[in-house]
Amino acid sequence: MSELILTRNFHLPGSHTLALYRETGGYAGLEKAFAMKPAEITEEVKKSNLRGLGGAGFPTGVKWGFLPKGHPGPIYLVINADEGEPGTFKDRYLLERDPHALIEGMIISAYAIGAHLGFVYIRGEYVGPWRIFRRAVEEAYQAGFLGKNILGSGFDLDIIIHRGAGAYICGEETGLISSLEGKKGWPKLKPPFPAIRGAFGAPTIVNNVETICHVPHIVRRGAAWFAGLGTKTQGGTRMYSVSGHVARPGVYELPVSVTLRSLIDEHAGGLPNRRRLKAVVPGGSSAAILTAGEIDVTMDVDGLKNAGTMAGSAGVIVMDETVSIPDALMVVARFYAHESCGQCTPCRESTGWIYKMTRRIIEGKGRKEDLDTILDVARRGAGTTICAFFDGAVGPYISYIEKFRAEFEALIPK
Amino acid sequence: MSALGAVSVQFTREQLAEVRRLQALYPDKRAALLPVLHLAQEAFGHISLEAEEYAAGLFDLSPAHVHEVVTFYSLFFREPRGRHVISVCHNLTCHLLGAQRVLTHLKKRLGVDVGGTTPDGGVTLLSVECLCACEMAPMMQVNDRYEGNLTPEKVDRILAELR
Ligand SMILES: Cc1cc2nc3c(=O)[nH]c(=O)nc-3n(C[C@H](O)[C@H](O)[C@H](O)COP(=O)(O)O)c2cc1C
Ligand code: SF4
Numbered sequence: 114m115s116e117l118i119l120t121r122n123f124h125l126p127g128s129h130t131l132a133l134y135r136e137t138g139g140y141a142g143l144e145k146a147f148a149m150k151p152a153e154i155t156e157e158v159k160k161s162n163l164r165g166l167g168g169a170g171f172p173t174g175v176k177w178g179f180l181p182k183g184h185p186g187p188i189y190l191v192i193n194a195d196e197g198e199p200g201t202f203k204d205r206y207l208l209e210r211d212p213h214a215l216i217e218g219m220i221i222s223a224y225a226i227g228a229h230l231g232f233v234y235i236r237g238e239y240v241g242p243w244r245i246f247r248r249a250v251e252e253a254y255q256a257g258f259l260g261k262n263i264l265g266s267g268f269d270l271d272i273i274i275h276r277g278a279g280a281y282i283c284g285e286e287t288g289l290i291s292s293l294e295g296k297k298g299w300p301k302l303k304p305p306f307p308a309i310r311g312a313f314g315a316p317t318i319v320n321n322v323e324t325i326c327h328v329p330h331i332v333r334r335g336a337a338w339f340a341g342l343g344t345k346t347q348g349g350t351r352m353y354s355v356s357g358h359v360a361r362p363g364v365y366e367l368p369v370s371v372t373l374r375s376l377i378d379e380h381a382g383g384l385p386n387r388r389r390l391k392a393v394v395p396g397g398s399s400a401a402i403l404t405a406g407e408i409d410v411t412m413d414v415d416g417l418k419n420a421g422t423m424a425g426s427a428g429v430i431v432m433d434e435t436v437s438i439p440d441a442l443m444v445v446a447r448f449y450a451h452e453s454c455g456q457c458t459p460c461r462e463s464t465g466w467i468y469k470m471t472r473r474i475i476e477g478k479g480r481k482e483d484l485d486t487i488l489d490v491a492r493r494g495a496g497t498t499i500c501a502f503f504d505g506a507v508g509p510y511i512s513y514i515e516k517f518r519a520e521f522e523a524l525i526p527k
Numbered sequence: 528m529s530a531l532g533a534v535s536v537q538f539t540r541e542q543l544a545e546v547r548r549l550q551a552l553y554p555d556k557r558a559a560l561l562p563v564l565h566l567a568q569e570a571f572g573h574i575s576l577e578a579e580e581y582a583a584g585l586f587d588l589s590p591a592h593v594h595e596v597v598t599f600y601s602l603f604f605r606e607p608r609g610r611h612v613i614s615v616c617h618n619l620t621c622h623l624l625g626a627q628r629v630l631t632h633l634k635k636r637l638g639v640d641v642g643g644t645t646p647d648g649g650v651t652l653l654s655v656e657c658l659c660a661c662e663m664a665p666m667m668q669v670n671d672r673y674e675g676n677l678t679p680e681k682v683d684r685i686l687a688e689l690r
Contacts, residue, residue, distance in 0.1 A: 187554070199618045199657035230554070237565075237602045238614075238658055240671040273552060278561055279601030281656065295560035295586075297599035313554045356620040356661035363662045398619055398657075430620055430661070444622045448656050 115342075118350055119326050120366040123210045129245050131252040134213035140258060142329035146221045147266040149332070154225035158328065160336035162348035167193050167284075167321030168397065168426050169501070170347075170414035177226050179308035180316050189317045190223045190231040191293065191307075192325060194246075195277055195284040197236060198397035199448060200428030203352035204322040206364050208235070208242035211326070212249035216272070218325035220263065221332055223270050226318050230271050234289050237277040247274055281452040285500045286319040288454065299454055300500035323352055343369045347413045355381040357431035358388065369413035369424075373403070376412060377431055388433040392517075396425025398445050399505030401512035402438075422508070438517040439524055442509060443471040449506035459494035460503035466490070467510060479525040484514055536577045542570060546585055560586060560596060564603060573604040601655070609644040609651035611689050615667040618657035624664040625677075630654055632679045636686060650689065 122128040122137055134140065146154060159174030180188060192215065196204040207215060219231045235243045250272050253259045261269045275293055282288045283298035290312045292298040311317025327349055331339045340348040347369050353376055356362045360382030367376065373395055377383065384390055390405040395412065401422035403410070410420040417424045432441065450468035455461045467490065470483050491510040494503055514521060538546065545566060549559035563585065567578050574582075574597050576590075583590040597603045613633065617626050630641070637645050637652055644651040660666050663675020674685055 196659045197657065198659075200620060200661055202659045202661055205659060236659075237600070238668060241673070275558075276562065276565060277600075278565070278603055280599060292561065293558060294555065295557040295596070297596050313558070315554075354661065356664060357623055362664070394619070428661070430623075432623060436623060441619060441623070444617070444619050448618055451656060 115350070115368055117366050118330055119207065119211070119214065119323065119352060120364065123206065123364075128210045129212055129249060131213055131249070131256060134211070139213055140217050142217060142333040143220060143258070143264060143266075146224060146329075146332045147264065147268065151225045151227060154221065154332060157336045158225070158331060161331045161339040162336075162343060162346060163324065163327055163331060163339065164347050164414055165321055166323040166327075166351055166427070168198065168399075170424055173320065173324055176308060176320075177222075177318060179306065180226055180318065181309065184227075184316055187230065187313075187315050188226055188228045189312045189315055190219060190226060190228040191286075191289065191312060191317055191319045192219060192231065192233040192322055193284060193286065193289060193319055194233055194235040194239070194242075194322045195289060196239070196322075196426075197281040197284045198399065198426040198428055199445075200354060200356060200394060200397050200430040201426040202354045202356075203364050203427070205239060205242050206352070207322050207326055208239065208246045212246045213253065214326045214329070215246070215322055216249060216253050216258065218328040219272065220258065220268075220270055221328050222318070222320070222325055224266075224268050228318070229269050230273065232273050232275050232293060232312070234275045234277060234283070234293055236283075237279050243274065243276060250274065280454075281448075282454045282500075282502060285502060287500065289319065290317065297454075299456055300502070302499050344411065344413045344415070346415050351412075351427055353380075353412065353427045353429055355429045355431065357429075358384050358433040358436075359431045360385045367412075370411050370416075373408040373410050373412055373429070376429060377408065381429075381431070384431065384433050386433075388435065390431065391434045391436055392432045392438065394428070394430040394432075394509075396423045397428035398430070398448065399423075399508050400425045401508040402516060404516055422512070437475070437520070438513055439471065439475050439521050442513040443468070443475050445509045445513075446471045446506075449502075453502065457498040457503065460498045460506075463490045463494050463503070464506055467506075474521060474524050477524060477526065479521075481525060483525065484518065484521055488514060536571055536575065536581045538566075538570060542566060550586075557586060557588070560588075560593070561600075564593075564597060568603060573607050575605070607644075607648075609649050611649060611670055612651045612653065613667055613669050614653040614655040614658070616656070616658045616660070616665070617654045618661075620661035621657075621664040621666060626665045628679070629665050629667065629677050629682060632682055636683070650686075 127133045155177045163173045165171045280298045283292040287301040288298040307317040353365045365380045414424045446468040450464040453464045491507045495507045550556045579593045580590045583593045641654045666675035
């Protein structure tokens with residue numbers, strides 16, 4: 114077994130309390146961090162090869178480096194806890210079982226980027242996790258880890274917890290910012306990137322919960338240690354959410370060099386009922402599907418990119434031989450049709466029509482030209498929209514049909 | 528959740544104090560709109576047009592702006608709902624592991640369709656996108672709680688406890 118970092122306390126009763134967090138070495142990274150210069154921390158995070166774990170896989174230290182130097186006004190740190198990518202549930206575990214890890218990560222990250230106000234945007238449905246995290250923030254204030262002059266460092270940080278209200282698109286960082294500002298969650302055209310002009314018009318760093326939870330460990334144990342856990346281009350471990358047709362669904366923290374086959378067979382216990390594997394979605398529903406023959410890939414950002422799919426949010430959905438891929442695509446297409454924010458014509462129209470077409474195919478009313486129409490519409494729309502939501506829908510549209518075309522054709526009347 | 532019957536759309540003194548606290552908390556007052564709408568829904572049971580206008584007044588926004596926000600988010604209810612809300616996840620993993628069976632069972636037991644509320648105002652049934660608890664699929668949200676690894680028997684037990 115490889116060493117657990119983020120999930121090491123998950124099995125302990127009271128893992129969400131300040132007392133237990135401190136007993137197990139929590140908040141010990143702070144002193145070391147405050148003894149460093151902010152820029153040194155950013156440099157360390159760069160060298161660690163930490164890459165964003167919310168979906169896009171962008172190098173975290175590089176993103177921090179985009180902030181304007183010597184900015185006179187406020188800078189904000191925004192934590193994306195809007196977890197909504199189908200197949201993903203890791204951030205819920207972190208909020209519920211180790212909320213102080215996120216708080217410590219926020220303190221160090223905010224210090225590095227020069228932010229004195231941090232927001233945590235938690236999806237509205239996560240009521241239990243929100244309550245636990247809120248309690249942890251109160252504890253941290255009482256213990257002097259938040260507020261003014263933290264541990265006598267002269268550094269101040271306040272945290273505001275902001276609850277979402279049900280909209281997948283608020284997980285997209287600029288949609289999230291719109292929602293944080295009290296508006297509907299419409300994404301904004303980039304550039305300007307949030308690091309230049311984000312929340313309330315100020316330079317803003319948006320990072321995923323899990324990304325930030327790694328930061329205290331990087332500071333404490335060093336960039337070289339963290340980089341060494343992973344591959345050449347991505348350091349560390351990450352939390353894989355595994356669900357579907359596996360014996361032991363759940364969160365598995367593993368080095369990013371783990372293969373998909375090992376994740377499914379060794380860690381998640383393989384498929385139940387002696388069934389055979391048919392397909393896997395490796396990185397949340399927006400990732401292209403892989404066939405049973407394509408699972409000897411490493412689960413790092415570049416490994417999955419080279420395999421024609423993406424690491425995304427590391428939500429792994431396993432499908433056995435009994436699954437109808439057209440039926441699965443209908444479910445996925447329904448999701449994208451429902452969640453499109455409607456701003457861009459290609460996204461709004463295509464997601465709606467593609468859902469209708471996949472539905473009529475599984476109802477036996479498909480037309481011969483439907484499959485090519487879907488592929489054509491998906492390819493034309495890709496890359497033309499305000500945000501990456503539509504590209505995320507295109508991943509499944511194209512891959513499900515291209516890799517399992519015969520199954521779709523069998524449903525279409527001759 | 529509010530009791531049945533007429534509700535006047537008006538925060539109490541304490542709730543108004545909370546509104547002011549929230550408005551002062553953020554760098555921009557308007558950012559408090561979502562938390563205040565959550566508060567309104569808690570206080571009034573749902574967010575009617577009247578409640579939208581009331582909220583607009585608290586923010587110096589036009590009612591149309593508030594309406595645009597309320598209608599964007601799935602957790603803001605514009606019609607009265609039951610004392611309990613059950614939301615069954617119908618996304619991919621839950622679908623693969625029997626969400627349809629769970630939904631069919633609930634429809635039968637409650638005698639309502641998706642979107643409906645039982646005649647006694649007890650339960651509203653919804654079918655929703657991924658709640659991000661796929662490890663316990665098939666699952667559903669019952670008010671604030673997540674309930675997973677659902678079987679018809681487990682669903683019956685949960686319903687019995689709600690009554
Ligand atoms: C449609 C869409 C949904 C997204 N949902 C989430 C989400 O739920 N959680 C998340 O952390 N990132 C999500 N992202 C990615 C964010 O836009 C952003 O890249 C991320 O929060 C940055 O943090 P990171 O660099 O630490 O990953 C989503 C992106 C898109 C396009
Ligand atoms: S791509 Fe879709 S979700 Fe993104 S802004 Fe455009 S319409 Fe909205």
